[in-house]
Amino acid sequence: MAWNEPGGNGDKDPWGHRNNEQGPPDLDEVVKKLQNKLGSLFGGSGSSGNNGNGSNGDNNVNGFLVTFLLGAGFIVWLLFGFYTVQPAEQGVELRFGRYINTTEQGLNWHLPYPIETVQKVNVQQIRPMQHKALMLTQDENIVEIELVVQYRVKDARDYLFNVADPDNTLHQATESALREVVGTSKMDSVLTSGRDAVAAHSKQLIQEILDRYKTGLIVESVNMQNAQPPEAVQAAFEDVIKAREDEERHKNKAEAYSNEVVQRAGGFSDQLRQQAQGYKSQVVAHAEGETRRFTSILKEYEKAPEVTRQRIYLETMEEVLGRTSKIMLDVPDKGNNLMVLPLDKLFGGRANSTALPNASVSPSTRATAANNSAAARRTAEEEDDSRFKTPYDPRDRGAR
Numbered sequence: 538m539a540w541n542e543p544g545g546n547g548d549k550d551p552w553g554h555r556n557n558e559q560g561p562p563d564l565d566e567v568v569k570k571l572q573n574k575l576g577s578l579f580g581g582s583g584s585s586g587n588n589g590n591g592s593n594g595d596n597n598v599n600g601f602l603v604t605f606l607l608g609a610g611f612i613v614w615l616l617f618g619f620y621t622v623q624p625a626e627q628g629v630e631l632r633f634g635r636y637i638n639t640t641e642q643g644l645n646w647h648l649p650y651p652i653e654t655v656q657k658v659n660v661q662q663i664r665p666m667q668h669k670a671l672m673l674t675q676d677e678n679i680v681e682i683e684l685v686v687q688y689r690v691k692d693a694r695d696y697l698f699n700v701a702d703p704d705n706t707l708h709q710a711t712e713s714a715l716r717e718v719v720g721t722s723k724m725d726s727v728l729t730s731g732r733d734a735v736a737a738h739s740k741q742l743i744q745e746i747l748d749r750y751k752t753g754l755i756v757e758s759v760n761m762q763n764a765q766p767p768e769a770v771q772a773a774f775e776d777v778i779k780a781r782e783d784e785e786r787h788k789n790k791a792e793a794y795s796n797e798v799v800q801r802a803g804g805f806s807d808q809l810r811q812q813a814q815g816y817k818s819q820v821v822a823h824a825e826g827e828t829r830r831f832t833s834i835l836k837e838y839e840k841a842p843e844v845t846r847q848r849i850y851l852e853t854m855e856e857v858l859g860r861t862s863k864i865m866l867d868v869p870d871k872g873n874n875l876m877v878l879p880l881d882k883l884f885g886g887r888a889n890s891t892a893l894p895n896a897s898v899s900p901s902t903r904a905t906a907a908n909n910s911a912a913a914r915r916t917a918e919e920e921d922d923s924r925f926k927t928p929y930d931p932r933d934r935g936a937r
Contacts, residue, residue: 617649625661627693630654639694658693663757666704668711671767678724683763684736686711686743688756695753703752707743714742728764728774729781736761 621644622628628640632653640655647653669683688707690696700706718738719727727735740759747754766774838845 614649618646618653620645620647620655622657623659625659626657627660627690629656629658629693629697631656636694636698656693656697658690658696660690660693663687663689664704666707666711667762668708668715670712670715672716672719672727674719674724674727675721676723679767680719680724680727681763681765681767682715682719682727682761684711684715684739685760685762686740686756687758687760688754690753691755692753695751697753699751699753703754706750706752707747707754710743710746711739714739714746717742724766728766728778732761732764735764 620628622640622642624642626642628645629636630638630640630647630653632648634654637653645655647655664687666686666688667683668686669681672680672682674680686707696703715735718735722731722735725731736759740756743759744756747756765771834845834849
């Protein structure tokens, strides 16, 4: 039985209130009011009362449709909160402009706009920055330096919120660090051998400045592209550089020659040392052989002194007389010594000196040749006399 039919609750509603008392709002009335507001927003005229059962059914359908549309719109709005972070990126979530979280690669979700927003930052991309300026060195010279700095984002949050312009901060940090390094270096070092040291020291100082300001940047490399004097004095400095290169080349050449001479001298000294060692071994071996031979002869001499002495004498005379061109014989019976000359050698030498026919040689030429032959014979005889040494023992005179 309905609450408003006869026999029911009378003038009370289902919640126990009378008709003139305030109760909870009717759902149909709430939907109707919402429809009226939407109709007024879209230019329609809202309904001012209840027109019967047909109007109540239309209002119920319209209310359900509005609710469905609102729910579907809410779900679609939530779907807009999904976003994807690439492998080289970091996502920074903001709620009403305030940082709340940093997300990594993959599929992520946040409350859609306008409640939360996401900013994606590529943290793997290498970004170059070129810097060129005139610098004053320690020895009060001016050099023109061109530097290339390669960097990337290390922390997306610091990169976005700690510094207003991180890239400009990097540029200023590079300027400051490079001036400090060049200002404590000499010009020759900056232009030649110290270029790598300048780049390495500059990289260290730049990174310290960036970390101090929490820019979220990291310096990957610093390369010095060019370092030269100003254009007005560049020709003179090129001459200086050429002279320095010539100096280095001559030094290298001298060192190469020195190494060659030292190695050659070392090899020659080793050769002499080995020759001396070989000569030493030869002399020692010869002496030891002579000693053993003398010892063996001594043993035979002790057994038969006269026979051994005679054998030694004969062997010595054979060795000595075999190298001479004349022989002196001692003839004790007649009292005169006898000289035996090698006539075949003498006649052979004289035949060579008089090879020309007598008819074609003048008397003066013949006399000169004879004198030369006689002088040659005297010289040969003197040499033979100087080489002739006989181990003569007076005790053997009677034996002979």
